Structures are given as structure tokens and as C-alpha cells.
Amino acid sequence: xxxxxxxxxxxxxxxxxxxxxxxxxxxPGESKFVLVFLRxxxxxxxxxxxxxxxxxxxxxPHIAVPRPGSGADAxxxxxxxxxxHPALRASMxxxxxxxxxxxxxFAGTRDMTRSHFxxxxxxxxxxxxxxxxxxxxxxxxxxxxxxxxxxPMAFTAELPLSLRGAQHVxxxxxxxxxxxxxxxxEEPLLEQMWGDTAQSASVHEGLAVQSTVMRDxxxxxxxxxxxxxxxxxxxxxxxxxxxxxxxxxxxxSFNIGFIDVGGWDTHVFxxxxxxxxxxxADKLGALGDGLAAMARALGPAWRDSxxxxxxxxGRTFRENGDRxxxxxxxxxxxxxxxxxxxxxxxxxxxxLSPSTLNxxxxxxxxxxxxxLLGGLxxxxxxLNTHQLRAVFPDAKPQDLRLV
Amino acid sequence: xxxxxxxxIAIQPCDPSGRxxxxxxxxxxxxxxxxxxxxLPLMLLGGCVAPTHLGTTAVTRQTxxxxxxGATLDAAARANPLAFLDRIxxxxxxxxxxxxxxxxxxxxxxxQLRPDPHPVLPPQVAQTLATLPVNAPPVALMxxxxxxxxxxxxxxxxxxxDTDAQSMQTQLKALFRRMNTLTQQAxxxxxxxxxxxxxQLKQRLIWFWTNHFNVFRSGNVxxxxxxxxxxxxxxxxxxxxRALLQATMFSPQMLLYLNNAQNAHDHINENYAREVMExxxxxxxxxxxxxxxxxxxxxxxxxxxDLADRPIRVRPALRNQLWQHGLVIFNPARHDPEPERVMGxxxxxxxxxxxxxxITLLADDPATAQHVSFELAQYFAGSHPDPAMVRAMVxxxxxxxxxxxxxxxxxxxxxxxxxxLSQPQLKDPMRYVVSAVRASFNGRIIxxxxxxxxxxxxxxxxxxxxxxxxxxxxxxxxxxGPGQLVxxxxxxxxxxxxxxxxxxxxxxxxxxxxxxxxxxxPHQPPPELSGSPVYLAAEPTLSRATLESLAQADNRVRWNAxxxxxPEFMTH
Numbered sequence: 001x002x003x004x005x006x007x008x009x010x011x012x013x014x015x016x017x018x019x020x021x022x023x024x025x026x027x028p029g030e031s032k033f034v035l036v037f038l039r040x041x042x043x044x045x046x047x048x049x050x051x052x053x054x055x056x057x058x059x060x061p062h063i064a065v066p067r068p069g070s071g072a073d074a075x076x077x078x079x080x081x082x083x084x085h086p087a088l089r090a091s092m093x094x095x096x097x098x099x100x101x102x103x104x105x106f107a108g109t110r111d112m113t114r115s116h117f118x119x120x121x122x123x124x125x126x127x128x129x130x131x132x133x134x135x136x137x138x139x140x141x142x143x144x145x146x147x148x149x150x151x152p153m154a155f156t157a158e159l160p161l162s163l164r165g166a167q168h169v170x171x172x173x174x175x176x177x178x179x180x181x182x183x184x185x186e187e188p189l190l191e192q193m194w195g196d197t198a199q200s201a202s203v204h205e206g207l208a209v210q211s212t213v214m215r216d217x218x219x220x221x222x223x224x225x226x227x228x229x230x231x232x233x234x235x236x237x238x239x240x241x242x243x244x245x246x247x248x249x250x251x252x253s254f255n256i257g258f259i260d261v262g263g264w265d266t267h268v269f270x271x272x273x274x275x276x277x278x279x280x281a282d283k284l285g286a287l288g289d290g291l292a293a294m295a296r297a298l299g300p301a302w303r304d305s306x307x308x309x310x311x312x313x314g315r316t317f318r319e320n321g322d323r324x325x326x327x328x329x330x331x332x333x334x335x336x337x338x339x340x341x342x343x344x345x346x347x348x349x350x351x352l353s354p355s356t357l358n359x360x361x362x363x364x365x366x367x368x369x370x371x372l373l374g375g376l377x378x379x380x381x382x383l384n385t386h387q388l389r390a391v392f393p394d395a396k397p398q399d400l401r402l403v
Numbered sequence: 404x405x406x407x408x409x410x411x412i413a414i415q416p417c418d419p420s421g422r423x424x425x426x427x428x429x430x431x432x433x434x435x436x437x438x439x440x441x442x443l444p445l446m447l448l449g450g451c452v453a454p455t456h457l458g459t460t461a462v463t464r465q466t467x468x469x470x471x472x473g474a475t476l477d478a479a480a481r482a483n484p485l486a487f488l489d490r491i492x493x494x495x496x497x498x499x500x501x502x503x504x505x506x507x508x509x510x511x512x513x514x515q516l517r518p519d520p521h522p523v524l525p526p527q528v529a530q531t532l533a534t535l536p537v538n539a540p541p542v543a544l545m546x547x548x549x550x551x552x553x554x555x556x557x558x559x560x561x562x563x564x565d566t567d568a569q570s571m572q573t574q575l576k577a578l579f580r581r582m583n584t585l586t587q588q589a590x591x592x593x594x595x596x597x598x599x600x601x602x603q604l605k606q607r608l609i610w611f612w613t614n615h616f617n618v619f620r621s622g623n624v625x626x627x628x629x630x631x632x633x634x635x636x637x638x639x640x641x642x643x644x645r646a647l648l649q650a651t652m653f654s655p656q657m658l659l660y661l662n663n664a665q666n667a668h669d670h671i672n673e674n675y676a677r678e679v680m681e682x683x684x685x686x687x688x689x690x691x692x693x694x695x696x697x698x699x700x701x702x703x704x705x706x707x708x709d710l711a712d713r714p715i716r717v718r719p720a721l722r723n724q725l726w727q728h729g730l731v732i733f734n735p736a737r738h739d740p741e742p743e744r745v746m747g748x749x750x751x752x753x754x755x756x757x758x759x760x761x762i763t764l765l766a767d768d769p770a771t772a773q774h775v776s777f778e779l780a781q782y783f784a785g786s787h788p789d790p791a792m793v794r795a796m797v798x799x800x801x802x803x804x805x806x807x808x809x810x811x812x813x814x815x816x817x818x819x820x821x822x823x824l825s826q827p828q829l830k831d832p833m834r835y836v837v838s839a840v841r842a843s844f845n846g847r848i849i850x851x852x853x854x855x856x857x858x859x860x861x862x863x864x865x866x867x868x869x870x871x872x873x874x875x876x877x878x879x880x881x882x883x884g885p886g887q888l889v890x891x892x893x894x895x896x897x898x899x900x901x902x903x904x905x906x907x908x909x910x911x912x913x914x915x916x917x918x919x920x921x922x923x924x925p926h927q928p929p930p931e932l933s934g935s936p937v938y939l940a941a942e943p944t945l946s947r948a949t950l951e952s953l954a955q956a957d958n959r960v961r962w963n964a965x966x967x968x969x970p971e972f973m974t975h
Contacts, residue, residue: 040871115677117873118687135880157863159884172886173863182892189952189965190892196948197970199829199883206885262870267662267674321670322662327677359693 040264044332065275073276091288106366124162128394140165243290247297309334328362370395480508489975492603494838497936518602537588586625614874620867644805645766668739676700686774705738827974832862899963901929
């Protein structure tokens with residue numbers, strides 16, 4: 001295996017292009033893809049409630065979300081089998097009704113370790129069973145295949161595994177952007193000092209991206225857009241504000257984005273009075289509000305955008321003794337965007353019973369994430385079989401007609 | 404983002420009995436049935452290179468070998484003093500530089516491996532630490548807070564009107580602020596010790612083990628963080644791994660954070676059981692299954708915490724099994740007494756004895772020696788440690804029953820370690836920030852670590868701020884993203900200007916309450932780092948590009964900022 005240092009040097013030689021990649025404005029009509037990673041394994045069973053099935057209510061005596069029609073905090077029926085968590089009524093239900101939101105209820109990976117870290121790594125590397133190279137994430141391979149078309153950005157404090165690899169991809173935690181800059185004139189000296197090190201490409205990219213982000217954030221229209229995005233409601237905070245800023249940056253300067261949201265590992269007190277309230281409900285509500293704010297901030301570019309929300313695995317179908325749930329297997333993916341053929345459940349489904357649960361414990365996985373994303377990438381960018389194989393070496397890309 | 408796991412390897416014991424050494428020609432055996440996925444990074448390692456006879460021959464050979472390595476280490480350390488001091492501590496300061504010059508690397512290393520249990524601190528630091536309320540034992544610190552919180556919550560529920568409810572809410576907020584102050588005091592203590600304590604290697608290990616046995620500051624854990632770092636971890640930081648594992652397993656912080664406090668026979672919570680195997684001991688890829696996790700969770704039922712420190716009532720028949728130490732309790736009424744099989748070992752359902760047995764089982768597993776040695780090697784020698792060096796560490800581990808100081812001695816005296824001093828590795832944020840302070844404010848004691856806490860947060864490595872149990876990544880590649888490096892340059896700029904806030908009175912200092920705040924100290928010019936002992940020691944090793952950039956700085960602050968942002972200062 002090549003050493004990281006050598007790899008980066010090679011990457012620097014091959015890809016340390018002038019900053020044009022970062023500075024190029026978005027072309028109208030070009031596809032945009034955003035991956036939102038919910039780290040910690042969110043409880044998909046309380047996002048999409050299998051309400052037609054008594055087994056759900058038996059299995060979750062304290063944390064079930066009430067049946068559709070049962071009251072103000074009831075789940076909202078989406079079809080004959082599934083209902084949506086009520087915390088998403090204002091943010092996501094309108095998108096579902098507009099046909100811009102679909103769910104894949106039994107998605108995931110073949111990894112059965114039930115380890116957060118192992119499975120997150122497995123997803124982000126996406127290399128299949130034969131290799132395990134920590135400097136070769138699947139989104140980086142996608143960027144390589146797209147060549148000059150790709151303008152990727154990780155909106156995270158650390159560059160995620162999925163975007164590590166031969167192509168140099170910038171990252172920046174937007175929540176912290178703009179706090180204390182470098183003195184003017186310092187950039188060239190910094191670039192000079194770091195010119196011959198393993199980090200030279202990273203330093204170059206970082207300084208270039210910082211000026212792009214600062215330019216976009218300083219643009220005068222920004223304030224007005226923030227207010228429009230919050231629709232005059234209380235000042236957006238936390239994830240909502242961050243997601244709106246990210247939406248604006250993607251609209252102007254990027255076409256592949258990565259965001260992660262943590263804190264979903266609800267072993268204890270997932271719900272308070274019932275599944276409609278408490279920790280998970282609050283988190284889902286904030287996530288939905290953030291995604292809706294991002295959609296609004298994307299403006300006209302929303303039409304060409306696809307956002308995929310995923311998590312490493314699902315949780316146990318039955319609640320544990322602490323009003324919580326433990327590590328599971330299959331999980332539900334969200335697919336949203338202006339071009340998404342939504343308002344429907346996508347992919348194979350199964351009626352839930354003790355015998356159809358995986359190991360009588362959690363959801364089975366009926367749709368491999370690599371097949372799903374591979375098919376989606378083919379649609380978005382017209383990648384051929386050869387290119388898709390470079391992104392996901394052992395996948396069988398499935399055209400789920402998501403867009 | 405996560406760094407790579409330690410490669411899964413087939414372990415050949417140097418010493419199956421735990422003490423003796425096998426004949427070197429034994430056919431290697433492959434540890435257990437690895438899952439196909441875990442097999443990928445499989446590296447076949449030979450067994451420990453062991454002398455054929457025990458006794459004098461072995462001892463002589465060992466001494467000779469370590470003597471030779473010592474010469475290499477001393478030469479490498481003198482050629483690159485910053486790199487050496489960055490590895491065995493939190494970075495060079497003038498005192499350590501002259502000590503290295505005087506005593507040489509070997510004596511210095513030996514002293515660091517066997518530190519004075521009561522190191523001498525600068526008087527101002529010793530005085531600050533002595534007055535921190537957070538240093539009360541948790542059994543004294545926590546119950547009053549918890550009882551107060553419950554009383555306010557109760558009153559809030561029964562509040563007759565909105566005004567009462569509002570006032571309860573205000574009281575609750577004030578209580579949480581006090582608890583947060585305690586967490587900040589724990590950070591203050593750890594940072595001041597890292598910057599000023601002479602037992603630098605031990606302080607590095609306290610951070611390392613706190614990260615290995617990671618807990619998160621939220622809720623009631625935060626106020627107990629000083630106890631966790633200084634009394635759960637510190638006494639065993641250079642001791643035996645088994646004792647360290649036991650101390651963390653029986654700590655209220657870990658029991659709360661990974662939910663074993665909620666694990667009882669009628670509602671199993673397997674969170675801790677899983678992570679203690681996956682992260683703390685044998686590691687993912689070792690020979691265990693979901694069934695082992697569940698069974699271990701059953702064994703650990705009843706081990707929990709009572710933060711309010713109330714007397715526990717159990718049936719008379721169970722009374723002699725009840726065990727309580729500080730806030731930690733083994734409650735037999737919550738324990739599942741069924742026998743369980745864990746990783747091939749049958750546990751007979753003897754309550755606390757079974758838990759002790761499990762600690763030995765996990766600590767002594769060869770996979771644990773491998774997993775933990777690899778992490779130590781990553782932290783002290785670089786992201787991709789030489790397998791032969793790790794193998795030697797595993798052998799030391801097995802020879803010494805998991806003596807951490809012995810394992811580290813093997814690491815630091817290996818030729819690979821000496822060679823690694825000339826292979827720069829990006830420091831993680833904690834190492835960067837602490838080393839910058841040690842290098843920059845020679846002799847001037849800082850009063851207020853708040854700005855440093857903020858810098859660590861911005862750089863993505865806040866103290867006690869890792870929410871997930873895996874701890875911060877040890878692979879330096881996790882810290883070199885473009886955004887991360889630019890943020891570092893900004894932090895370098897703050898420190899370069901002298902960070903005057905560091906020398907203002909600390910907000911949590913006892914004097915800053917009722918009495919008016921003392922006046923800030925008189926303005927001090929930014930430090931002149933171009934004449935600092937640390938810079939002068941580094942100068943001969945700087946690249947031409949760095950020297951040329953520094954030469955272009957047109958004022959002192961800019962010069963400082965470039966030096967602290969230089970690749971030579973940010974690495975090792």
C-alpha cells in the first residue's frame with residue numbers, strides 16, 4: 001500500500017490545480033448531490049411508523065408514536081403501511097406531498113458488526129469486501145470520475161473518510177467560518193513554507209476555499225436570504241442556521257456536499273410521554289427544519305439537487321428497558337430534492353413480524369446502499385458501468401428511478 | 404471522521420503461559436475465526452523474537468540490545484530535540500531543552516517512565532489547583548448537586564403558577580451553570596498540568612487513556628471529569644493495564660456514559676458490554692460475536708451508580724452480595740445470576756466475582772495487548788507504526804503482565820522510534836495548542852486557560868467533548884484537512900499576538916465572585932519568539948522555505964505567527 005505521504009504528494013502533483021475549480025460559479029441545470037450522514041444510527045422505526053402492523057405497538061409499549069388519527073401528536077399516514085413522525089409535519093410533509101421526498105425503508109449495508117465505527121467506515125469507504133484502504137472514500141472516487149465537473153466540499157470540521165483519497169477535497173465547518181481571519185498578505189508566506197510538505201495541497205486548498213466562503217458569506221444579499229429562508233420565524237439556530245448557509249454555498253459554488261449530524265444513539269430515553277415527544281422527536285424536528293431551510297436557500301438550484309440522508313444502521317425493533325433502542329441493522333434512507341420522483345416508498349418491502357425481522361431483532365437490509373447510490377449517480381451524471389465500478393467496485397447499481 | 408483501526412492481526416504469543424517464552428520454531432497459529440471482512444488488513448506477524456533460554460543469557464542480550472538502541476535514541480534526540488520532547492511530553496520548553504542537553508535522552512526517558520508521584524509545580528499553579536472545588540471526591544461533590552436538582556425539578560412539577568415555575572427554571576439554570584463551572588475547572592486542571600507539570604510523559608498518558616476510555620462531558624459526567632482524569636486514570640497511567648481497565652469499569656463516569664448504570668437483569672443494556680470489547684480491550688475483529696456481547700451485558704448487570712448516595716435496600720438473602728464504594732454500587736437485586744459463556748469462558752453466576760473474572764479475561768487476551776500496543780505506538784511514534792516495533796511491545800506486554808511503562812520503554816528504545824524522530828507527523832490539536840504555549844510563554848504563568856479551551860473547540864478536539872466512545876482519532880491524517888489547517892493558522896495568529904486573555908484573572912477563580920474583579924495586569928508586549936530557547940533549538944533543523952518565509956515577516960507578531968504556523972512547529 002502506498003504511504004499516505006506519497007499519496008498526497010502524488011495527489012498534489014496531479015491535482016493541485018489553480019483555484020479555478022473552487023471559484024467557478026454554478027452552471028444552471030447542473031446536478032447537485034448532498035449527503036447527510038446521521039452518525040449514531042437514528043431510530044428509523046420511529047421516523048417511518050409501520051402503523052398498520054400491531055407488532056409495532058406491541059414491541060414499543062412506551063416509545064411508539066401514536067396511530068394516525070389518534071390525536072394531535074399522532075403519526076401522519078403516508079400510505080397504507082407507513083406513517084411519518086409528527087415532528088416533520090411542517091418541514092417534510094409538504095415536500096412529500098409535492099412529490100419531492102421519497103423514503104427507502106429497508107436500506108443499509110451488509111455489515112453485521114453493529115459497531116457504529118466499523119459500519120460508518122464501511123459505508124464511507126464503500127470498497128467492498130476485498131480492500132480496506134482508509135485513504136480512498138467513495139465520494140472521492142466519484143469526484144475523480146466526474147473530473148472537471150466536480151466541485152466538492154465537506155461542510156465538516158474534519159474531512160470525512162468518504163471524501164478522503166487521491167483527489168484533494170476541501171472542508172470547512174460553516175458554523176465556525178468567519179471567526180478571525182488571517183492577516184492580509186500572510187497566505188503566500190504560508191504556502192511557501194508548506195510548499196514541500198505532505199500537507200501542501202491541503203494548505204493550498206484550505207486558503208483558496210476560505211476566500212471563496214468568505215466572499216459568499218460577505219455578499220450583501222446574504223442577510224436578506226437568511227431572513228427569507230427563516231420566513232420571518234424566530235432566528236434560525238443550530239443546525240437550521242448552518243443548513244441554510246450550506247444551502248447558499250452549494251447554490252453558488254459547489255455541487256457535491258457532505259454534512260454530518262451526530263447524537264442519534266438513543267439507548268436511553270429516546271422518548272418521553274410517547275414516541276411523538278422527547279429526544280428523538282426534537283432531533284428529527286431540528287433535522288427536518290434544517291433540510292427545509294437548506295432547500296429554500298438552494299433556491300432555483302433545488303430543482304437540480306438531490307439530498308440523501310442516511311445513517312450507519314437502524315435500531316432494535318423492540319424498545320429496551322430504558323425507553324430506548326439498541327443497535328440494529330436495516331434503516332430508512334431519505335431522498336429529497338426538486339428533481340426527485342417522490343411521494344412514495346422506494347425499494348423492496350416486507351411485512352414486519354418476528355420471523356421477517358433480521359435475527360428476530362431489527363430490520364432486514366433489502367436495498368444495498370451502494371446499489372442505490374450507484375444507480376442515482378448514473379442518473380445524475382450519466383456515468384457508465386465502468387465509471388460506476390470505479391466508485392463502487394462490487395455493486396450492482398440499481399436504477400430505482402429516483403430522479 | 405475516524406482514523407483507521409489497528410490492523411487485525413493473527414497473534415502469535417511470545418509466551419502462552421503469560422510468563423515463559425516458547426521455542427521460536429513453533430508453527431505459528433492463527434488466532435481464531437476472523438470474519439471475512441476483518442481478514443482484509445490481515446498482516447501475518449511472526450512470533451516474538453525470543454531468546455531460547457531464560458535466565459542470564461536473555462538478560463544479557465536484552466541489556467546489550469537496549470544499550471545499542473539507547474545510543475541511537477540519544478543521537479536522534481540531540482539531532483532533533485524538539486521532535487524528541489514533542490514525543491515524550493507535551494512539547495519542548497527551555498527547562499526540558501537544557502535537561503536534555505545535560506542528561507541525554509536515556510536518563511531523561513527513564514525519569515519520565517518513573518515519575519515522582521508528587522511532582523513540583525510552579526507555586527502559582529500549585530496554589531490555583533489546590534483551591535479548585537472540583538477536586539473534592541465525587542461522593543462529596545455530587546450528592547448535594549443531585550439532591551438539589553431533584554428538589555427543584557419536583558418543585559417545578561408542583562408549581563402552582565407560571566411565576567413559581569419560572570423561578571424554578573431560573574434556579575435550575577443557575578445549578579447547571581455551577582455544574583458547568585466544575586467541568587471547566589477539570590479542564591483548567593488538566594491543561595495547567597499538561598503545560599507546567601514536570602511529569603510530562605505521564606500527562607500525555609493521562610490524555611491518551613482518557614481518550615482510549617472516552618467519556619463525554621454531558622449531564623452529570625462533566626463535574627466528575629477531574630476525578631476521572633486525576634484519580635481514575637492517572638494512578639494507573641504508567642501502571643498495569645488490568646488495573647486501569649478495572650478502574651474505568653468501576654468508575655461512575657463510565658458507568659453513566661455507556662449506560663451500564665441502566666443495565667439490569669430485566670432490562671438489558673448492552674452498550675458498555677459492546678464497547679469494552681470493541682474499543683477498550685480486544686478490539687473489533689477479535690473473536691467475539693453478538694452473543695458474547697449480550698452475555699457479557701448479563702454478567703455486568705447490577706453494576707451501577709447512585710449519584711444521590713442513598714442507602715440501598717435489598718432482601719436479606721442478597722445483603723451480603725451488596726457492594727458499594729463511593730458512588731459505585733453492585734446491586735445483587737439488579738443482577739442476573741445465570742451462568743453465562745463469554746468468549747469461550749464459562750462464568751458461573753457469582754456476581755461481582757464474575758465481573759472480576761471478566762476483567763482478567765479481557766485484559767489478558769493477546770488481542771488486547773496487540774490492540775492497545777498498536778494505539779500507543781500510533782500516538783507516540785506516528786500513524787503507521789512499524790509492525791516489528793509493535794510486535795516487540797506486545798512481547799513486553801506479555802512478559803510484564805501488561806506493565807504500561809515496560810511496553811513504552813520498548814517503544815521508545817526501539818530503533819524504529821529513533822528513526823521516526825526525523826519523520827514529521829502533524830500534531831493533533833491538543834498537542835499543538837499545549838506545545839505552542841510551552842514554547843511561547845517561557846516562565847510567564849498563565850492565569851486563564853479559557854482561550855485555550857476555546858481553541859481546542861475550534862480545532863475540533865475539545866477536552867471531554869468527544870460524544871462517541873471511540874475517542875479522537877490517533878492517525879495524524881485525521882487532522883490535516885484544508886479547513887483544519889487554516890483554522891490552525893488562525894490560532895497561531897492569536898497566540899502570536901500574545902493572547903493577552905491568557906494572563907487575565909480566570910473567570911472561575913475564587914476571587915472573581917463577590918469581590919470586585921482585580922484590574923487586568925499591565926499590558927505586555929507580544930513575546931519575542933525569534934529569541935526563544937525553543938526556536939533557537941529548532942533553527943538548525945528548519946527548511947529553507949521556512950527560513951525564507953520567516954525572513955519576510957515585517958514585525959514581531961507576524962514573525963511569531965509564521966513560526967507557530969510553520970510545518971516544523973506543527974509536526975512531530
